[in-house]
Amino acid sequence: MTDKPNIKKPSHAPMSGFPVDGNILTIGGRSLLDVADEVGRTPFFAYDSSLIKSRVGELRAAFPGDIHLHYAIKANPLQGVVDLLAGEVDGLDVASSGELNIALQSGASPNSISFAGPGKTDKELAAAIRAGITINLESGNELDRIAELGARTVGTPKVAVRVNPDFELKASGMKMGGGPKPFGVDAELVPELLGRMAGMAVEFMGFHIFCGSQNLSEAAIYEAQQKTFALAIRLSAEAPRPPRLLNIGGGLGIPYFPGETRLDLGKIGAGLESLLPDARKAMPDAEFVMELGRFLVGEAGIYVSRVIDKKISRGRTYLITDGGLHHQLAASGNFGQVLRKNYPVAIGNRMTSDEMEEVDIVGCLCTPLDRLGDRMLLPRAEVGDLVVLFQSGAYGRSASPERFLGHPSAVEILL
Numbered sequence: 001m002t003d004k005p006n007i008k009k010p011s012h013a014p015m016s017g018f019p020v021d022g023n024i025l026t027i028g029g030r031s032l033l034d035v036a037d038e039v040g041r042t043p044f045f046a047y048d049s050s051l052i053k054s055r056v057g058e059l060r061a062a063f064p065g066d067i068h069l070h071y072a073i074k075a076n077p078l079q080g081v082v083d084l085l086a087g088e089v090d091g092l093d094v095a096s097s098g099e100l101n102i103a104l105q106s107g108a109s110p111n112s113i114s115f116a117g118p119g120k121t122d123k124e125l126a127a128a129i130r131a132g133i134t135i136n137l138e139s140g141n142e143l144d145r146i147a148e149l150g151a152r153t154v155g156t157p158k159v160a161v162r163v164n165p166d167f168e169l170k171a172s173g174m175k176m177g178g179g180p181k182p183f184g185v186d187a188e189l190v191p192e193l194l195g196r197m198a199g200m201a202v203e204f205m206g207f208h209i210f211c212g213s214q215n216l217s218e219a220a221i222y223e224a225q226q227k228t229f230a231l232a233i234r235l236s237a238e239a240p241r242p243p244r245l246l247n248i249g250g251g252l253g254i255p256y257f258p259g260e261t262r263l264d265l266g267k268i269g270a271g272l273e274s275l276l277p278d279a280r281k282a283m284p285d286a287e288f289v290m291e292l293g294r295f296l297v298g299e300a301g302i303y304v305s306r307v308i309d310k311k312i313s314r315g316r317t318y319l320i321t322d323g324g325l326h327h328q329l330a331a332s333g334n335f336g337q338v339l340r341k342n343y344p345v346a347i348g349n350r351m352t353s354d355e356m357e358e359v360d361i362v363g364c365l366c367t368p369l370d371r372l373g374d375r376m377l378l379p380r381a382e383v384g385d386l387v388v389l390f391q392s393g394a395y396g397r398s399a400s401p402e403r404f405l406g407h408p409s410a411v412e413i414l415l
């Protein structure tokens with residue numbers, strides 16, 4: 001028998017947006033217990049509007065003034081969150097007619113809304129044309145359908161070409177560009193498409209180049225942005241008129257797992273500052289847009305469930321909660337992850353304790369996939385305690401199979 005080497009395990013980034021008061025977590029300046037009382041049942045998601053606003057402020061402070069910020073609402077389509085962000089950012093990006101309705105409901109100007117996504121139906125395209133928003137083209141066929149619908153609808157369709165770039169965003173959690181992709185028009189096919197567009201009754205707006213999501217490397221983001229601007233400059237020479245819009249995507253990640261750290265926005269801002277002069281010269285009429293989802297809302301939300309049972313099975317201690325992957329699929333490791341890792345977790349009504357315990361936290365679904373925390377060292381919890389999963393403001397409820405197994409849906413509250 002040898003002793004285990006004493007290697008210090010990397011820990012989660014501190015969840016600094018949620019101060020602790022009297023050993024109880026607070027959110028939006030309120031005790032978690034108060035919030036749980038107000039909601040009236042578990043599980044629930046709570047989002048802190050001041051954290052969302054301060055995120056926008058940090059981006060504005062770090063980025064050049066002519067970078068427009070858009071919110072990609074698929075990260076969190078709760079009407080209250082979208083309404084809040086519509087007043088804070090410069091535009092909204094939607095990916096379905098359902099999201100378009102939410103965006104229009106928020107009062108955002110149609111001029112500042114764009115619609116991307118493969119497989120837009122005629123009904124969705126017609127709604128987009130009627131609303132006067134910008135459609136990000138995903139294929140040559142889609143262009144033909146838009147032109148045809150435009151001829152039968154009031155208003156000239158506004159289109160930007162979503163380009164599937166000829167490069168990848170390195171070190172990205174989810175790649176959306178480079179190689180064969182269902183998204184966008186392959187960069188090498190764009191000049192021909194632009195030529196065809198010149199003879200059609202559509203209004204060319206510019207380009208949309210999005211290559212990936214959840215990136216925590218400033219260097220990889222800089223490299224992708226450099227290539228994005230270079231590609232856009234190259235393509236704009238072929239455009240039917242000077243682009244008025246260049247959406248350079250987003251991709252900014254947040255730290256979920258042990259050892260991950262927050263992005264340094266100053267570095268990303270400095271990178272943009274160095275790239276913009278050439279882009280401004282080549283595209284003097286263009287508005288430069290960064291579209292962000294997760295980065296704006298991910299860290300502002302928590303998912304709270306209650307311990308329903310506690311039991312020991314062959315030496316491992318299980319906290320069984322009334323939550324689960326039907327509300328928070330990503331935290332269970334089943335939303336695009338290769339290896340399951342723990343989200344940051346706390347016992348919200350018992351933030352610290354002299355008595356710590358290694359526990360497995362699971363949900364209430366009858367499937368072994370329903371894991372919320374594996375072998376986590378936490379204050380010794382009891383039945384009735386509140387389990388808090390951090391980093392739950394993006395891709396939570398709306399990205400989870402809520403109907404699976406017929407448990408109640410999660411409540412959402414914006415504080």
Ligand SMILES: *Cc1c(COP(=O)(O)O)cnc(C)c1O
Pocket residue numbers: 072074075093095116210212213214249250251252291292293294295394
């Ligand atoms: C999903 C998506 C986003 C948002 O990605 P995040 O990683 O949440 O910032 C932005 N643009 C497009 C086109 C998307 O599909």
